[in-house]
Amino acid sequence: MISLLLILVSALFFVGIITKIKAKIAARKMPSILQPIYDVIRLFKKGAIYSSTTSLIFKIAPIVYFSSVLLAVFFIPFGGEAGLLSFHGDFVFFAYLLAIGKFMMIIAAMDTGSGFEGMGANREALYSMLVEPAFFILTASVALFTNNISFHELFAHFHIGSNLSYAISIASIYVLVYIAMVENSRMPVDDPKTHLELTMVHEVMVLDNSGFDLALIHIATWLKFAIYGSLISDFIIKSTWNLYEQIAVYLGVQIAFACLVGILEAFNARNKMNKNPQWIIVLSALAVVVFLTTLIITQKIILN
Amino acid sequence: MTIIILQIIIILTIVLFILPKQHQNNISLLLQLGIIGITSFWAIKAFTTSNILEFPFINLLGHSVSIKIDKLSAFFIFVINLTSLTGLIYAKGYLKPYLQKKNATEIAFHYFNFLWLHISMLLVVMIRDALAFLIVWEIMSLVSFFLVIFESEKKETVKIGLKYLIQMHIGVVFLMIAFIIACVQTGAAFSFDGLSIYFASHNPFPIFLLFFIGFGIKAGFIPLHSWLPHAHPAAPSHVSGVMSGVMIKMGIYGILRVLSYIHEDLFGIGVFILVISLVSGIIGVSLAIVQHDVKKLLAYHSIENIGIIGIGIGLGVIGLAENMPVLAVLGFGGGILHILNHSLFKSLLFYTAGSVYKQTHTRNIEQLGGLIKKMPKTALFFLLGALAISGLPPFNGFVSEFLIYSGMFKSLHAGSLLTDIVLLFSFSGLAIIGGLAIFCFTKVFSIVFLGTGRSDKTKNVTEVEPVMIIPDFIIGFFILLIGMGSFLIVQPLMNVVAIFTENASILSEMTSVLNKISLSSGIFILIIGIIWLLRAWQQKRHQVLENSTWGCGYTGANPALHQYTATSYADNFVQLSSKVTNVKKEFQEFDVDEIFPKERSFETHSSDVFEDNLVTKPTNETISFLEKIAVFQTGKIQDYLLYALVFVIVISLLTYFNLL
Numbered sequence: 001m002i003s004l005l006l007i008l009v010s011a012l013f014f015v016g017i018i019t020k021i022k023a024k025i026a027a028r029k030m031p032s033i034l035q036p037i038y039d040v041i042r043l044f045k046k047g048a049i050y051s052s053t054t055s056l057i058f059k060i061a062p063i064v065y066f067s068s069v070l071l072a073v074f075f076i077p078f079g080g081e082a083g084l085l086s087f088h089g090d091f092v093f094f095a096y097l098l099a100i101g102k103f104m105m106i107i108a109a110m111d112t113g114s115g116f117e118g119m120g121a122n123r124e125a126l127y128s129m130l131v132e133p134a135f136f137i138l139t140a141s142v143a144l145f146t147n148n149i150s151f152h153e154l155f156a157h158f159h160i161g162s163n164l165s166y167a168i169s170i171a172s173i174y175v176l177v178y179i180a181m182v183e184n185s186r187m188p189v190d191d192p193k194t195h196l197e198l199t200m201v202h203e204v205m206v207l208d209n210s211g212f213d214l215a216l217i218h219i220a221t222w223l224k225f226a227i228y229g230s231l232i233s234d235f236i237i238k239s240t241w242n243l244y245e246q247i248a249v250y251l252g253v254q255i256a257f258a259c260l261v262g263i264l265e266a267f268n269a270r271n272k273m274n275k276n277p278q279w280i281i282v283l284s285a286l287a288v289v290v291f292l293t294t295l296i297i298t299q300k301i302i303l304n
Numbered sequence: 305m306t307i308i309i310l311q312i313i314i315i316l317t318i319v320l321f322i323l324p325k326q327h328q329n330n331i332s333l334l335l336q337l338g339i340i341g342i343t344s345f346w347a348i349k350a351f352t353t354s355n356i357l358e359f360p361f362i363n364l365l366g367h368s369v370s371i372k373i374d375k376l377s378a379f380f381i382f383v384i385n386l387t388s389l390t391g392l393i394y395a396k397g398y399l400k401p402y403l404q405k406k407n408a409t410e411i412a413f414h415y416f417n418f419l420w421l422h423i424s425m426l427l428v429v430m431i432r433d434a435l436a437f438l439i440v441w442e443i444m445s446l447v448s449f450f451l452v453i454f455e456s457e458k459k460e461t462v463k464i465g466l467k468y469l470i471q472m473h474i475g476v477v478f479l480m481i482a483f484i485i486a487c488v489q490t491g492a493a494f495s496f497d498g499l500s501i502y503f504a505s506h507n508p509f510p511i512f513l514l515f516f517i518g519f520g521i522k523a524g525f526i527p528l529h530s531w532l533p534h535a536h537p538a539a540p541s542h543v544s545g546v547m548s549g550v551m552i553k554m555g556i557y558g559i560l561r562v563l564s565y566i567h568e569d570l571f572g573i574g575v576f577i578l579v580i581s582l583v584s585g586i587i588g589v590s591l592a593i594v595q596h597d598v599k600k601l602l603a604y605h606s607i608e609n610i611g612i613i614g615i616g617i618g619l620g621v622i623g624l625a626e627n628m629p630v631l632a633v634l635g636f637g638g639g640i641l642h643i644l645n646h647s648l649f650k651s652l653l654f655y656t657a658g659s660v661y662k663q664t665h666t667r668n669i670e671q672l673g674g675l676i677k678k679m680p681k682t683a684l685f686f687l688l689g690a691l692a693i694s695g696l697p698p699f700n701g702f703v704s705e706f707l708i709y710s711g712m713f714k715s716l717h718a719g720s721l722l723t724d725i726v727l728l729f730s731f732s733g734l735a736i737i738g739g740l741a742i743f744c745f746t747k748v749f750s751i752v753f754l755g756t757g758r759s760d761k762t763k764n765v766t767e768v769e770p771v772m773i774i775p776d777f778i779i780g781f782f783i784l785l786i787g788m789g790s791f792l793i794v795q796p797l798m799n800v801v802a803i804f805t806e807n808a809s810i811l812s813e814m815t816s817v818l819n820k821i822s823l824s825s826g827i828f829i830l831i832i833g834i835i836w837l838l839r840a841w842q843q844k845r846h847q848v849l850e851n852s853t854w855g856c857g858y859t860g861a862n863p864a865l866h867q868y869t870a871t872s873y874a875d876n877f878v879q880l881s882s883k884v885t886n887v888k889k890e891f892q893e894f895d896v897d898e899i900f901p902k903e904r905s906f907e908t909h910s911s912d913v914f915e916d917n918l919v920t921k922p923t924n925e926t927i928s929f930l931e932k933i934a935v936f937q938t939g940k941i942q943d944y945l946l947y948a949l950v951f952v953i954v955i956s957l958l959t960y961f962n963l964l
Contacts, residue, residue, distance in 0.1 A: 047846030051853040053756055055676045057687075060832075063839065067831040071824065085827075087820040089710040093697060096738070097828070100696040103742055107687075110750030110868065112853045113674075118868025125746050126876050129739030133732040140716060140731060144724065147717035149710065197856065207854050211846070212839045277880055284732070291728055300721040 003078030003230065006247065010254040011219075011226035012037060017255060021262025036222070040215045048211030053113040061108030062213040068101030069220040069227070075151055076230045079246040080239025082152035090150050091139050095132065098183070101220070102128050109205040116197045120204035123273075127189060127201070130280040131182045137287035138175055141168065141294040155234040165297060169235050171290045176235075177260065178283050180228035184221060186261060188279065191270040199273065229257040306342050307359060307371070313338045317419050320412040325403050329396040332415040336392055336422060340385045343426055346371075347378035351799060361431070369436040371427075375799045376564070380429040380557050383644050386782070387549040387651045388422040390775035394655050395542040397772035398662060402454075414454055417447040421546065428554050432496040434483040438476065444554065445472035448547060452539040464538040471521055471531040478518035479558075482511050500565040508566045512573055515562045516580075523555025524607050525614065526584040530915040533591075536603035537667060541658020544599060548606045549651035553643050556613055560640075563621065564803050574621030575726065581614025582733040587884055587914075589740040593747065593874050594885045594910040597667045598657045601748055602650065605693065608737060609646040613639045615730055616708045620804065623715065626723055629807035634711025636801045637811050641793065642704035645692070645786065649701060652689040652779040656682045659768040660752060664761045669870050671759040672752045678765040683753040685776040690745035692783050695738050698825030700786035703793075706821070707814070708734065743877060751870045758867070788825055790818040871908050886911050 016033035023030040032038075050058065074084040075094045083090075102124065109121040143149050145168070146157040182189050185202030197204050206217050233253035237246050271279055295301045313335055320328055350357045350373040357373040373381070395418065403411065424444035431437050449472070453465035483494065489506065492498035502511065517528065524532040532552070536544040559577075566573065588607030595601035616639020623632030659682045660675060661667050676683035692699035712731045716724060757763065786793060794815050802808035852859065855866075878887045890907040936947070958964045 044842065045846075047848050048843060049849045049851050052850050053674075053853050055754065056680075057676065057754060060836075063832055063835045067828060067835060070831055071828050074824075074827070085820065085824050087817045089706060089713060089817060090820075092706055092709045092713075093702075093821060093824060095735075096695065096697050096702055097824075099694075099738070099742060100691065103691065103694065103696060103746060106742075106746040107750045107754060110746070111754040113755035113867050114853045114855065115866035115868060116854075116856065118873065121746070121750070122868065122873045122876060125743045126880075129736070129743050132735045132739040136731050136735045137728065140713060140728070143713045144716040149713040212842050216835070274876075274879070277876070288728070295721065295724060298717070300724060 001084065002081060002243075002247075003076050003083055004073060006078060006250055007073050007076060007223070007226045007230055010229060010251065011222040014222050014225045014229070014254070014258050017258035018262040018265065021259050022266045025263065025266040036218065040218050043211055043215035043218070046211045048213060051112050051208050054108075054111045054208070057104070058108045058111040058208075059213075061104040061111075062209060062216045064104040065101040066216040066220045068097050069223045072097050072227060073223055076227055077152040077155055077234060078230065078250065079234075079237045079241070079243075080156050082150075086150050086152045088149050090152075091154075094151070095135055098224075099128070099132075105205060105217075112208045114207065116200075116204050117207060119198065120201050123190075123201045123276075124185070124205060127182055127185075127276060127280055130277055131179055131283060134175060134280075134283040134287045135179055137284060137291050138172055138179075141287070141291040142172070144291070144298060145294050151234075155237075156239050158235070168290055168293055168297070171286060171293070173232050173235055175283055175286050175290070176228060176232050177257070180225065180257075181261070181264070182280055182283070183228070184224050187265045187268045188271045189276050194270070199270070225258070225261070226254065229254040232257055306345065307361065310339065310342050311362075313342075314423055317416055317423075320416050320419075321409060323408075323412065325408045325411050328408075328412055328415050329392070329399070332419055333392055333396075335419060336389060339419075339422060339426070340389060343381050344385055346373050347381040349373075350375060350378040351796060364433075364436055364439075367433075369431060369433045371430045372432050373430055374803065376557070376560060376803050377429045379640065379644075379796070379800045380553070381426060383553065383647050384422065384425045384429070384550050386778075387546055387647050388418075388425075390651060390655070390778055391542040391546040391549075392418065393778075394545070394658070394772055394775045395540070397769050398540060398542055398658055400769075401662070414451065417450045418543070418546075420447040421451060421551070425550060425554060429557055434487070434494045434496065434498070437496070438480060438483070441479070441554075442476060444551070445469065445476070448543075448551060451543040451547075452535050454540050454543070455538070461538045464534045468531045468535045475518045475521035475528075478514050478521075482514035482518065485514070486511055496561055496565070499562065503566045503568070508569055509572055509576075512562060512566065513576075516559060516577075519555040519558035519562075520580075521555070523552050523559070523610050524584075525555075525580050525610060526587050526607060527914040527918050529584070529588075529607050530912065530919045532607060533595075533600050533603040533912065533915075536606070536654075537597050537599035541599070541654050541661065544602075544658070545651035545654035548603065548654060549647040552606060552610065553613075553647065556610070556617075556643060560617065560804075563617070570621050570625035574618050574623075574625055576618075577614055577621060578618030578726065578730060581611045581618050582729065583611070584608070584614065585611025585737045586733060586740070589737055589744060590877075590881050590884050591910070591912060593740065593744045593877055593881075594887055594908075596670055596870055598660070598669050598748060598752065599654070599667055601669075601744070602653050602657060605653075605741070605744070606646075606650060608741065609642065609650065609693070612705065612708075612734070612737065613642045613646065615639070615734060616642060616704070619708065619711060619727075619730060622723065622726065623711070624805060626720070628715050628718055628723070629805065630810055631711045631715040631719075631723075632805045633801055633807055633810040634707050634714070634814070636804050637797050637814075638704045638707030638709075638711065640800055641707060641786075641797055642701075645700045645704050645783075648779050648783050648786075649689045649692040649699075652685060652776060652783070653693065655772070655775055655779075656686040656689065659772055660686075662772075663765045663768060666759075666761050669748060669751045671761050673758040673762060673867070674754065674756045675762060675765060676753040678762070679753075679767045681767060681773050681776070685773075685780060686753065687749055688780055688783060690749050692787070694741045694745050696742075697821065698784075698787045698828060700783045700790075703786055703790040703818070703821070705734065705738065710814070710817070740877075747870060747873045751868075751873065755867050758869070788822055790822060791815050794818065871906075884913060886913050886916075 015036045020030050072094055075090050077083050106121045106125050109117040142154045148154050148157055190201035233250045237249050358370055360368045361371045362369055424440045427440040449465055449469045453462050455461050486499050486502040487494045490502045492501040521528045585608050588604050592601050592604035616635050620632050620635030623635050692701045695701040695705040712727045798808045798811045887908050887910045892904055
């Protein structure tokens, strides 16, 4: 329950912080940290325009997408406490749940019959396919390390003992940060601030969404960021700490993650489009390194 | 008693030939219901009792062949019955346009073969005697060959049918050799049961390999698959549905049956199955992505799903070998459940794809588009199948993949270095397969059903008649039942898995997890419902407009002109996978002085690397070699006399110099 509340709260400010950091670095006047919330409220007050080419799919997709992300929040543990829904193998459900949301958004983009949206749709499909193994290999490494297979237990039993396990956590956090960037279509895979449709991924998929639907899509993006932020914080927070410490560290990690995203976006240029697949596959390769390191720690590979 | 009724029904199938065309479907359905009733009764009995059901069936060459139903057979009986039933219902609508073209005998022959395909598949899973097994296996191949060449007026179809028939016979040879070797070396009975004696005293791998090739050709493991992507598109859709849904699973049945007798040296076998399955899964789905023919695409997906089933079985075998009960139980459990799941969603996809073909007369997805508005029910059922086959919750494909994933993740800690590396490849492979399946089905669904039509063929399309939708409802019901109520299948699945490992009760520990999955799926649907209502409420208070799709301000041309095509959708994947998918582009470059580009064409072709190098190339080389030899066949009697003379001279010379 705490985890759900914390994620919802940090989600509200996440994108605001990113924008703020980016503005600060570019020495622009900063929008209010609440600007994304105002935008969404404005959208909720609006009607909608649907393309006459679209069908039922286009109407249901944003809802399925949002619901899948919202339900995914339920699975995220906080500190020593399990998420609202927790069972063995819940991270498999988590990954496939996010996938069904993506599936619907991709076909909704194709539903408009627009060439631009097709472009975004097929890039999204390819990138999320490529990033999938990285997530599984990473979780498997932790599962191998702790002999547990639910989100909650994975982190509850993830004790940092030796130097090598520091290496694991750092590499895992690195991979997770970039998985989050790919999943949220941010730099260096996609530039949300670009003005050219031909170079967009996520933004171009939602060109025809408006009003309520667009608001849902925005909120889902916030939630996704907060979900990955929580997963990162779970690597750091120890279940032995008292609750206030845990919450403080959690919020600290979320803010640090948001700042990091802002800094990365401000200083990075977007990859060339055809370099993206290669770049994403590197994440899986890194995850494999984490897996092999875990094999060393668990003394299955014996080094002399 | 029941056995006599079954025999009578089997004989009654001949009656079809004297009936008029209109009644043939109904009578076949009646006969089929009889078969289903009896065999399902046996299957339920086999499930509820602890013994193997056994009774004599017929007398074959002096020895009596008996039917033996254990829980594995019973499971397959359910799978076969369900899909064959929906296939026959679907056929009533699908074959309607053919009733004018074909005469009563041709139609009767088709239904006769369809029933016999059903009967032979049932017998395949019920008979253990090797000779009788090979006979029913042969009948199955033969009747399915006749079913494939239903549209025999097309030359291409007959060619494909022959290709299928030849490959099936290559498979049968391997099976025969395997049975004979096992029988001769031990003197045990010429049957499956005799194998246990052989495997107890010999290294199982060589014989297993022979069986694997024989059964694998049927199942369509890469590189034994080359008949499959051709036969499925050529066959009528209800036949493709049944062939892909259940007939290829007979290969899996055979492999499982043989495995159930092997208890030693399993590790190598497990790794072998796993590697072949991973290759089949990944390459199958990669090749599916580049197809333009919707049924060919689905055929490649069958290869992919056979791969997933094989991954489950392979892991199960490794679990047995390494004494890791969790991996063994969940691997076998997931793999076997995926057999049922795949039979459901694959037949659904073939039926709906067939409906599209019937209404538009094309299988080329590049010519389709926007059909969801004209065939809403077909479209939604196709979407259901697409979501299920991509392994997404809350549908059935997820449950079986989840079991396999669970088995792998649970075994990581206990496994040795070698098994951990094997597991690393397996779950990464499974994740890639899942991602690629999503890529493929977003492509095919959106190109066929969404956007606007890409050719005139989509213009006057209407929804298919209700009888072709009924099977979709039946299958859809089971897809949701297994997806949402997965705890229901734990008990039956446990019974089947118990054939392979004595620790099957581990599966019952999964019940609570599966319950939570059902709960999560329920909450998911609930959230969707609530937000849907919220939006309806919000949009009632605001203006909702309809307008054209945003086109960057350009409204001059038909939006369908710059719509994404299947080729363009697959393009970024093709760039990554060019080694496997082997796509060739044919187009003309622009001339330097061509200021206003003229209309021109662009074509892409993909070919199957394995088929090219393993089947087409050797066959072509053999043919061209034989053509060179054919210069001797002049047709002139003088030449032939000369050959005889030369032969006699050579022989006498050889004898003279004592060289013979």
